[in-house]
Amino acid sequence: MLKKFGQSFGLASLMLVMSYGDLLGGGWDVRMHVPFALHGIVWAQLTDIFLLGLLLFAFIGPLSRTRFYPWVQLLLALFVPPYLIELTRSQISLALTSGEVLLAAAVWVLLLLLLLLLFPQWYQRLVRVGEFVGTFSAFFCLCSIVQLLWILHWKPGPQQHDVVWATTPQPPRDHAKVVWVIFDELSYEQVYGHRADDLALPNFDALRNESTVYTEAQPIGEKTVKIIPSLLWGHLIKKFQYTLDNRFLVRSGDTGAVTDLLGSDTVFGDAQKEGWRTAAVGWYNPYCSYFAGAIDDCYWTNLDRLDGPQAQDAGYWSNVWSPLQRVAEQIGAPSEARQELCAYEVRQRTKTFLNLQEHAEEVLKTDQADLIFLHLPVPHSPNIWDRMRGGFTRQCGSSYLDSLALADLELGRILAILESSPRWKDTTLIVEGDHSWRTYLWRNQTAWTAEDEQASRSGFDPRPAVIIHHPGQTTGALVQTPWSLINVHSVVEQALRGSPSR
Secondary structure (H helix, E strand, C coil), rough: CCHHHHHHHHHHHHHHHHHHHHHHCCCCHHHHHCCCCCCCHHHHHHHHHHHHHHHHHHHHHCCCCCCCCHHHHHHHHHHHHHHHHHHHHHHCCCCCHHHHHHHHHHHHHHHHHHHHHHHHHHHHHHHHHHHHHHHHHHHHHHHHHHHHHHCCCCCCCCCHHHHHHHHCCCCHHHHHHHEEEEEEEEEHHHHHHHHCCCCCCCCHHHHHHCCCCEEEEEECCCCCCHHHHHHCCCCCEEEEEECCCCCCCECCCCCEEEEEHHHHHHHHHHHHHCCCCCCEEEEEECHHHCCHHHEEEEEEECCCCCCCCCCCCCCHHHHHHHHHHHHHHHHHHHHHHHHHHHHHHHHHHHHHHHHHHHHHHHHHHHCCCCCCEECCCCCCCCCCCCCCCCECCCCCCCCCCHHHHHHHHHHHHHHHHHCHHHHHEEEEEEECCCCCCCHHHHHCCCCCHHHHHHHCCCCCCCECCEEEEEECCCCCCEECCCCCCCHHHHHHHHHHHHCCCC
């Protein structure tokens, strides 16, 4: 009976693994991108494993001593492997469609039934293999529980800190200014290169008419987690480690040496040395943790879902119920379950965007910071805007083009604030993508639409958009030669020294 108990909990842990898998192995990817403690989510995950394990044991345990148990084994053998493939297929490097999974499941069922009817000895051997795998899964469950408990020791770094000049009335600031805006996943090809006929981007067009546009910007990577710190530091980051005490250890491609990257090593530190006030509002990366000492006024957030449907801003019982509900939906209606999970991510991303929008625009309106860095989660998937309706959506179904329309609207709001300031004539404005639209990542995801397929032309263009408005610039210019994105760092450094480069 103890064996069945362990197998039941092992199966429970496998059925729930997509809800907590990103917390295993130290959970560095989660820790680096969430601003709040994970206690509520971890305890909810442990509760789910316990509840589902008990439920499975209540079914398997008593039947294991009856003559009906061979039928239970058959049912488990028929349905568990296809279910686990469907559950984890988004993480399998070999992309599988729903039809392919269904076909594989049908072949598996047919094979098992043929073995049962025609080759019973081979079927029994396969059953014994399944029993061994079930026993091994109990060890997996135990390891998962230990790793989840270990995550409880982690304490997040600060989400926000500010200074007096950012929170109290101040006289007008008379100082040069750099505003650096990163629209995550902003593609040159889609914004300026070959824009969709029915997509209007009036604010990007207006900015182009009085800025320098780099038509051949060369990417420096594909992951935000490395690209943006590289831009701020001025060196390409090849590898990194985010420690349990929230330090960012990086290895550059220049020297290969490991560096504990601090804010003092970045443009924020250089700005402070020149007497500039610094501010940052960002998404995804923990700016207020690893660059805290060099950013005077800082805020960051990220409410995106984890692997599963838990949310940092949800209550304990909500985070307990959501994964169990997802398991039931995946068994009964896997396609609907994927759509609901996608819609859940859309709603969480909308919360994140609106929160960052509020803080970013407040920093701009206060007009006291001199180096302002803004990192916004559009037009990055999932798409949260419906350009035809002119509002946020709560379901999947919008496209990258809708997200570009939202980015354009936000650019218009930013420009309106900046241009109303007496400091606009002394402002360097950088608008860029950290990378281009990574169609190869999104094409097989639930959020991908027919309009995405049409807009992508079934290809990937690696060029991120880069638009730089220099102080007093009134006419547009093009740089049509290859230009590495890392050069944005030099543009900022030159502006800090009062010698902007055209």
